[in-house]
Amino acid sequence: MAILVTGAAGFIGMHVAERLLARGEAVVGLDNFNTYYDPELKACRAARLAPHAAFEMVRGDLADHELVARLVRERGVDRVAHLGAQAGVRYSIENPFAYERSNLAGHLAVLEACRHAGVKHLVYASSSSVYGDRPLTGQGFREDDPTVSPVSLYAATKRSCELMSQAYAKLYGFPQSGLRFFTVYGPWGRPDMAYFSFTQKIMAGEPIEVFGEGRMARDFTYIDDIVDGVVGVLDNPPPRGGHEVYNIGDSSPVGLMDMITTLEGALGREAVKIMRPMQPGDVTATYADVTKLNRLTGYAPKVSIQEGLPRFVAWWRERYGEN
Template structure:
């Protein structure tokens, strides 16, 4: 049966689509190929998926409600993995209406398309940012913790998507699952993420700006583990009319300075560091409690940062045509 994956030229979307294809599914990808970061990377991901006969890419805007409704209806797909969105916390401060368009209108377009087509299960991307700025303590952030104090517009839109989905599940009775992602990284990742931009600057001999004076921590989660969790949730929909939200992370927070040290080791170079205070929209720490996801799917993250970052660096060198000694 066909699965629709929105954001299929994106980092997580490409890897999800590829895994679905590898296990014998047919996949329709949807992506607008915008220029938020280098479109060449999105084209490379799309080219990788195009090697599968059971894949086709639709270049379309998820906020185009008529196009999404027609696509879902005509495809006959009964499962949708909705990963397309405008990403980035800091970008939302300067470009707020990009988030209204992609995250709010785009999510609503998919909800309308899915309910009219009587989709069996919609899995969609939320974010750990909905938890707001919290200390690193206890057993991690849990799905039933308060989510009423977003510190960025991006976080507010993601929480809004969860509320929209809850209302549609209640009103129209089609099952939905939201996934609160915690700092996904790995090969073919997003250039706006810290580990990626730090790599670029370190290899160019440029200083990196370390925000929060290096005292922040993140629950870095390798892409293969993220895909395991997404497919596990896709295969286990809630009951009719049900709407569930799951944390999906590594559950082992790593300090920012420890991440930089691991990256320096993988690159064979030391970073020139400029310490900066936290920026608006940043949070001090993220820490996923994944017990709910584990109970549903058996989810167990396997790739530690000490293994995953070198894998990213190996891919990055190939992508940039660089060798072990640095830029050519």
Template sequence: MTVVVTGAAGFIGMHVAERLLNEGQAVIGIDSFNAYYDPALKRLRARRLATHGGFRMIEADIADPALMSAIVRDHGIRQVIHLAAQAGVRYSIDNPFAYERSNLAGHLSILEACRHGGVEHLVYASSSSVYGDRPLDGRGFREDDPAVSPVSLYAATKRSCELLSHSYASLYGFPQSGLRFFTVYGPMGRPDMAYFGFTEKIMRGDPIEVYGEGRMARDFTYVDDIVDGILGVLVNPPTAGGHEIYNIGDSRPVGLMEMIDLLEKALGREAIKIMRPMQPGDVTATYADISKLHALTGYQPKVELADGLPRFVDWWRTWNGGAAGRP
């Protein structure tokens, strides 16, 4: 069976596609290679996937409905993992229409392609940001908690995608599963993420800006654990016409200052810290209740931040040294 993975040159998409290929699946990747962050890293990921004989990359905009429909139809696709999106909370403040095209028009384009192409299961990326800014109250965020107060345009588009999927599942009867990702990190990660940017600045001797004055906390989730969850859901579709949403995180929130401390230890250097107030669109904390996903797939994260950050640092040192193709 051939699986379509949108955003295959992205961080999570590359790791998902590679796991499928290692398991003997054929994969068609779709990616626009946009310049939100350095496209050279996306090209590096794509080259890594291209070493597998069962992989084909199509460079395209997912918001092109005719092309997406043709890909699904012409290749007889029955499973789609839709991870392509315009990411980033702060970027949305200055570039709102990038989110309208990639996240809203792009998601609708994929829905139409799946509906007309006879896709049997669509697994798509949502975000923990849909929960809004809320205090930790001793329990994780649950899928049935209200998600009606997004504090960023990015969060609003992701919640809109969930609603679009719910309506399409009800109207047209093809199963869909939405995954609310909590902060994902690891080798070949996104340079716009805090742990990645902090690494580069610490190693240059530049100060890092610690927003929320260090009081923020995140449910950091290692990318291999995320892939386990995605592929576990892929083989467990809802019943016909069903639409389910699952949290996919680590369920062990870590304070920002603790993350910085672990990163300093992995790098062997101390950061110069400048404390800043919260930025618009940021949330104070995230915390995943993963019981629903565990009940479906047995999902249980294995990699703690203290182990995962050194793995990222090891990769970063190689990449930064040019051995992995960095310009």
């Protein structure tokens, strides 16, 4: 049997596919290689997976429900890691219909394919953005906290996906697990993320814009820790008809200015900073309580930002030839 990984040319999708292939799984990848950010980076990620005999990459649109259904049915897929989506809070303000198609129609296509094929477990990507803009209280966000006040369309689509999955689990019985990711970073990451774009600008001698005037905090989570959680959940489905949602983060929020200081140290250069107010759709802070995920899988993040950012910088220098 095979595992379908959607968004397999994406940041998280590639790393999850690599881990599954390394342990002997057959993996079918689906990705549309869109131009939201550099398609060459996506092509290079796909090239890392291509040498594996047990891997197949299919180029296609998640919202093409006939394609998704055919892949699940014809490739003998029994588990799905649905990690493909249109990401980015700010871009959802500029191009809202991309989120309607990829996140809503795409999620529905996956749900329909799974229920008709009798898939044993669907694990899908949600987001910490579903919690809205909340101040840090010394306690992480919990899965049963309110999720009724999204501050971006992106967040609204992710919460909608959770509700769709809840309905499908009850209606059709196949187990599902949603993962609320908290600010994932590391090698092969997304260029639209702050740590990546800051690196490019600092190395080019350009100023960086620090939104929220540096007062924001994020639960930066290294990619290897994220993969541990994704694969752990994939291996532990809820009972038939069950739908569970898990936070997956570092559980140790870092201030934006502290992240920049760590990045400057790894790069050996100081950034020229332009302080800006909060942008529409941004949240002040994220902070994951991962108790539920730990109880299920033993999940415990291992890589601090002081270790993870230098790893990213080493990869960035190698890829872009900057010293």
